[in-house]
Amino acid sequence: MSNKEFKLSEIAKKLDLSFEGDPNYKVNSIKNLKEAGKFDISFYYSKKFKKDLEETNAGIVLLEKNDDTNSIKNKLFSENVHLSYARLSQIFEPSNDYLPFIDESSVIHKSAKISSNCHIGPNCHIEKDVLVEEGVVIKSNVTIGSGTKIKKNTFINSNVSIYPNTFIGRDCILHSGSVIGSDGLGFAKNGKKWEKIAHSGHVEIGNSVEIGAGCTIDKASLGKTDIGDGVKLDNQIHLAHNCVIGENTLIGANTTVAGSVKIGKNCMIGGLCGIVDNIAITDEVIIYPMTFVTNSVEKKGTYSGGSVLMEHKDWLKKIVSERKKR
Amino acid sequence: MSNKEFKLSEIAKKLDLSFEGDPNYKVNSIKNLKEAGKFDISFYYSKKFKKDLEETNAGIVLLEKNDDTNSIKNKLFSENVHLSYARLSQIFEPSNDYLPFIDESSVIHKSAKISSNCHIGPNCHIEKDVLVEEGVVIKSNVTIGSGTKIKKNTFINSNVSIYPNTFIGRDCILHSGSVIGSDGLGFAKNGKKWEKIAHSGHVEIGNSVEIGAGCTIDKASLGKTDIGDGVKLDNQIHLAHNCVIGENTLIGANTTVAGSVKIGKNCMIGGLCGIVDNIAITDEVIIYPMTFVTNSVEKKGTYSGGSVLMEHKDWLKKIVSERKKR
Amino acid sequence: MSNKEFKLSEIAKKLDLSFEGDPNYKVNSIKNLKEAGKFDISFYYSKKFKKDLEETNAGIVLLEKNDDTNSIKNKLFSENVHLSYARLSQIFEPSNDYLPFIDESSVIHKSAKISSNCHIGPNCHIEKDVLVEEGVVIKSNVTIGSGTKIKKNTFINSNVSIYPNTFIGRDCILHSGSVIGSDGLGFAKNGKKWEKIAHSGHVEIGNSVEIGAGCTIDKASLGKTDIGDGVKLDNQIHLAHNCVIGENTLIGANTTVAGSVKIGKNCMIGGLCGIVDNIAITDEVIIYPMTFVTNSVEKKGTYSGGSVLMEHKDWLKKIVSERKKR
CATH class of the missing domain: 2.160.10.10 (Hexapeptide repeat proteins)
Known part of the structure; x- marks a missing residue:
């Protein structure tokens, strides 16, 4: 469960999709069809999950118009469900809470230029002449070598x-x-x-x-x-x-x-x-x-080019045979 | 050499094995048959090492009853030498000297709950709402993301x-x-x-x-x-x-x-x-x-499925032949 | 561009090579034939780059006597251009500016012996009984376990x-x-x-x-x-x-x-x-x-032994055929 909650109509607007059902229906999380409950939104983009679609308890389902089914009450229609799912996942993503901050345990060379709204976590080392633009997040135990330039909004994880x-x-x-x-x-x-x-x-x-x-x-x-x-x-x-x-x-x-x-x-x-x-x-x-x-x-x-999985006894025969050929 | 020393009878008791020889015979280290000397214990579990067994200078040897030999004076008998060796390696392992301790260079969020007998080495970063149970060891330069839970006696190495x-x-x-x-x-x-x-x-x-x-x-x-x-x-x-x-x-x-x-x-x-x-x-x-x-x-x-090692000149013939087939 | 500059005659002396052209001609950087300009030195060791050699603007070229060409004015002759290039790259390498220094953010056990002219960057952890000889550089966020020995002039990068x-x-x-x-x-x-x-x-x-x-x-x-x-x-x-x-x-x-x-x-x-x-x-x-x-x-x-690249449709035929054989 994320800490966000959206109405069907809000999601439709954010993703620029048409919808059917109660515009005020609220969900707070994305889940697979199988695991989704009434406060969750789910998605359907492969026949493989047909049965899950029929049996889902999801409050809202994102799907192609062609795959529409009466068993679902609240739905969003997309011509590219996979792409709409990507965007849906982004709107439910917990907010980045990396506020502008430089942890005092980090060692930063005096010649490095760090924009004022960057976040630099503990125990980093930033060498001389480094340039870090606005919105960059650098988590802990990161080393940035001298003369490096990092453009805006880049996110660097720990170590x-x-x-x-x-x-x-x-x-x-x-x-x-x-x-x-x-x-x-x-x-x-x-x-x-x-x-x-x-x-x-x-x-x-x-x-x-x-x-x-x-x-x-x-x-x-x-x-x-x-x-x-x-x-x-x-x-x-x-x-x-x-x-x-x-x-x-x-x-x-x-x-x-x-x-x-x-x-x-x-x-x-x-x-x-x-x-x-x-x-x-x-x-x-x-x-x-x-x-x-x-x-x-x-x-x-x-x-392609990869070899083929076989039972080990067959593989042994194969390699004996290949060796005889030589 | 470890910093521990055990008598034959003590080892037999710890591993729940029968033994033959001097119960008070002492060893302080495990070594391969070839390298073992009179203060070492060794083990034998594969015919491949038969010659090493015959020539070993090990003070004690762990082996199967069936493999018993007069040339060894002090011995431990096991029906699963590999398993007994694993346990033997454990009793000779140097004690974990990670006393309860939190290095002051580590940055720990005030909401994290660290049990009182954990060891947290230098330059770690432990984010908010982390829960670390008793006996956990976290070495240096480790980052533990927010909301993570680590149960008791888990050991996390550096970086x-x-x-x-x-x-x-x-x-x-x-x-x-x-x-x-x-x-x-x-x-x-x-x-x-x-x-x-x-x-x-x-x-x-x-x-x-x-x-x-x-x-x-x-x-x-x-x-x-x-x-x-x-x-x-x-x-x-x-x-x-x-x-x-x-x-x-x-x-x-x-x-x-x-x-x-x-x-x-x-x-x-x-x-x-x-x-x-x-x-x-x-x-x-x-x-x-x-x-x-x-x-x-x-x-x-x-x-299986892996390909077969061959001389490079044969491999070149093989790939030419495979390409012709197409 | 490095921060160094050498005359043709100096380079010839350092690499123990003969040369032709203006002994006082100066270059400050190594580049590929294609990218080199008049303040750069370049090198030629494979017929593959014949055309680049003919068209290069490099101030100096390192090459085999056999490959000599009138279009180049300043040149160094080597019997092993690849090896001479390796040495050339070394003389142009920026100086190591890791002066003797121990960053105070690093945690070093009191029993560790660190030679006086080592460089130890920020946020390292050096455990007990470690021995570090002269000239060693240890960059940031490095952990050195107890009892480790590091001989002289070894360079350990971060993390x-x-x-x-x-x-x-x-x-x-x-x-x-x-x-x-x-x-x-x-x-x-x-x-x-x-x-x-x-x-x-x-x-x-x-x-x-x-x-x-x-x-x-x-x-x-x-x-x-x-x-x-x-x-x-x-x-x-x-x-x-x-x-x-x-x-x-x-x-x-x-x-x-x-x-x-x-x-x-x-x-x-x-x-x-x-x-x-x-x-x-x-x-x-x-x-x-x-x-x-x-x-x-x-x-x-x-x-050798690796498998062969083929179009995916041929690979599918191949695996079907291999499976039929069994």
Whole structure:
């Protein structure tokens, strides 16, 4: 239950949707059809939940006109229920109570410029020449390296580490444990030993980017690692030095992108994919999870590559057979 | 070497095992058969180490009655050596020296309720309405979000991030760098852009759960992400929003579980597996590492799917041949 | 642009290379051929960039004698351009400005021994009996567990967690969010429940080791997890309890190494590989990314195993066909 309450007519107005039923009917929470009760609003966007729709006790249901049913009294009609549900979830979200505030336990270099209405929680470290614009929230135990710029209304969760000279756009969300700007894996061989390539580049993150928990984005060796506007990263993604990720591309958890890879706009890359270095993936490409991408993808389309689940005894036969072939 | 010392007869009594040899023989440490000396206790549970058993200098050896050998003078007999070894490791473990204490550098909201015998290390942040029961240890640089409840004797290592409204049972261990309660990857498409689905759910963790280092467990979009009693997670595991993990299930490192997956009780899932969203895996399923699970597993059993290691030149032939087929 | 400036003759002397052109020509930054201007130095080591070489505006170019071209006036000649570039990047690297300093917000146990010229940033926690040698830099929000030893000139980035009794050599770099010394996944079955094996071992890290962001290295159950001199780990790598990694071995991002694996010297292991427990990989082995290593590798050479990228419609045919075979 959220701490908010809305009338059917208010929700319809906020979401710009038509409705049927009692305009003054009030709900205070969103729930799945199965769990919703009379003070809850719910939503229906997949035939999979047909039975739940028929049996729901939800006070209000958001659905497509085509799916209308007499068993529901109060309803909102949308042509894109999933999108309307996203907006509904936003209006019920508890208000951000991060008032302008700088916790005195945080250590902030005197040369850093922090806008007056930012919130900086306890035990942060903000190094020299950092610029933090208005409305930014930085939770606890965050380190912001020198020369970093953070544009307005960006939200940084606890235990995030940002290396020096990073640029982060406005309206971004960085989840806990993420690391932005670590050195790439850059070494040159000298006999059997490795000599380090110093990384003088940086990471640049566009506007409205969301970075999941435990991601690592390496800075460029030279120039920049470049994350476009509207990119959405799930958790534990690794982007190596000098990667370029195009606008609105979404990447699933644990995917590993090697150095200097260029991924286009509006792509959807599944989780646990491995993408080798120095290749390019064009715009609007969909790649299923666990795919090993070993060459550039020049044609828009849908790609896969993951292996197939089987009973272990069949797998053993398969690998014996594959080994015999060689 | 631990700072403890036990007689053969004491150990036999603590582990409820029979023994042979000098009841007053003392050891102060556990070591592998190969490295053990006369002040050490060791153990034998696999024929693989037969030679080490014959040549060991261990002062005491824990083994099965069937494996008894005259070359060892002091021994403990167990029908389950692995389990007895686990218990032996526990009695030699250095005492937890985390006395009741709250470090003054930690920032604790006045509404948080911390039981009197908890230990809270330096530079933590505990937000409003948090409840911490007796015997809980929270190491340094930990953030506990508002409304979170932590039951008794749970141990939270350094640099853990816990988002608001998380529930953590008793006797859990959370390793460093883990993140509990981050937002799931929930977005709705609006043209080419993504609109965020606000996550109003939470994470609920049962009793006696161990969560490895660098794991990320997302909160539910609605309702809860649910980790059952006795679940054991290795490092860097990702559990997406609304996952349900049954009692005593154990998951290997780096495995990625997508949204709304239900995994049954007493499963063993290997490392680096990818499990797609909205499927169910029944109880007592074993899945080998690096398996891509694309459909529900309804039958108890053992499953695989990983690809096979081969020499690179053979692999190149294989992929050329697979590409020709298409 | 760095804050340094060097003459052609100075660079030639520092890198021990021959040169041609104006010995007094000055540059202040390294850039790619394409982006370099007249105050920049650039480098050429792959035919792929032939066109960029012909068109570059770089003030100085580092290249092989064989690749010499009249269009460049000022040049440095190297027999190993990649290695010379690594060294060039080092001389242009901004100076480390971490002066000897201990931030008063850090909590340091009175028994810890910190050399006089170390730098310890804000909000760290250094437990009892820790030994930190000269020249060590520890950035913010780092936890160093009791009994840990850190040799000279090692650099530890923010939000690193080090468990008790870890040993870290000299000249190492640990990137943010990494966790060293967490418990391995060690449990014994008691009926359906798991009983914990207490981990009394530790992690030992050699000299000149670099550990990427978000790595997790578990301590040994008994004895040590052993990372050899000169090992280079990319980000988000997991090394389980009792692993042994030989000198100068380099491992790609997200690779998961299970318990008691022994990897030899001078190996190169790609990203997202899974290596099962209790196997050994000999010296000088190269393994391509996303390979599932299920058995020991006894012969030096190059290995692979990842699956092949294909269009999704072909992949669906393939999996149907593979399932029919069974």
